Amino acid sequence: AQSVSQHNHHVILSEAASLELGCNYSYGGTVNLFWYVQYPGQHLQLLLKYFSGDPLVKGIKGFEAEFIKSKFSFNLRKPSVQWSDTAEYFCAVNDYNQGGKLIFGQGTELSVKP
Amino acid sequence: DVKVTQSSRYLVKRTGEKVFLECVQDMDHENMFWYRQDPGLGLRLIYFSYDVKMKEKGDIPEGYSVSREKKERFSLILESASTNQTSMYLCASSPPYGQGEYFGPGTRLTVT
Numbered sequence: 001a002q003s004v005s006q007h008n009h010h011v012i013l014s015e016a017a018s019l020e021l022g023c024n025y026s027y028g029g030t031v032n033l034f035w036y037v038q039y040p041g042q043h044l045q046l047l048l049k050y051f052s053g054d055p056l057v058k059g060i061k062g063f064e065a066e067f068i069k070s071k072f073s074f075n076l077r078k079p080s081v082q083w084s085d086t087a088e089y090f091c092a093v094n095d096y097n098q099g100g101k102l103i104f105g106q107g108t109e110l111s112v113k114p
Numbered sequence: 115d116v117k118v119t120q121s122s123r124y125l126v127k128r129t130g131e132k133v134f135l136e137c138v139q140d141m142d143h144e145n146m147f148w149y150r151q152d153p154g155l156g157l158r159l160i161y162f163s164y165d166v167k168m169k170e171k172g173d174i175p176e177g178y179s180v181s182r183e184k185k186e187r188f189s190l191i192l193e194s195a196s197t198n199q200t201s202m203y204l205c206a207s208s209p210p211y212g213q214g215e216y217f218g219p220g221t222r223l224t225v226t
Contacts, residue, residue, distance in 0.1 A: 043219040
């Protein structure tokens with residue numbers, strides 16, 4: 001079955017630093033890819049998604065992610081983080097072979113120091 | 115905007131009690147899901163439903179059951195709550211074909 005790995009459990013950055021959070025899924029085929037964010041005390045929100053087309057996807061709040069099919073990866077990036085980006089970030093994959101449900105990674109907690 | 119609402123934000127129950135968690139979505143989505151979220155474990159799927167009166171087990175269904183009598187409502191039932199079911203429970207809904215899920219605010223359940 002499909003699985004998703006997020007390599008960083010907790011990332012601590014200073015404001016203005018660049019961010020890259022890793023996400024890999026276990027095998028290929030037709031997949032849809034997502035990044036969700038959960039700000040402290042708030043519900044999970046969709047940050048960005050990839051279905052097809054340009055592998056560089058832009059989302060809300062200056063985030064982007066690049067789908068690299070050969071590496072089964074969908075890493076999240078932001079050139080300059082802000083204190084308000086402090087949150088937990090979840091990568092998720094929908095595999096057409098597994099219907100409409102998402103498979104989530106374990107999450108990465110991002111702490112941005114002012 | 116899609117709205118997914120959950121009946122309670124915080125709930126405290128005693129061991130052995132029967133617990134009902136309710137979820138309602140207003141976008142006529144076919145798919146609905148129940149997850150639990152625990153630190154370091156991410157989101158784990160408990161049950162999901164693709165249609166009214168239809169249910170499928172997720173990754174951790176033991177100790178839980180669900181009910182979907184109407185398209186907009188999906189209930190999670192803990193038949194006999196135990197302390198290891200203390201967790202954050204998230205409901206989600208989605209249109210078909212894996213277009214992404216919309217989440218409710220969550221219910222933090224504490225079983226004492």
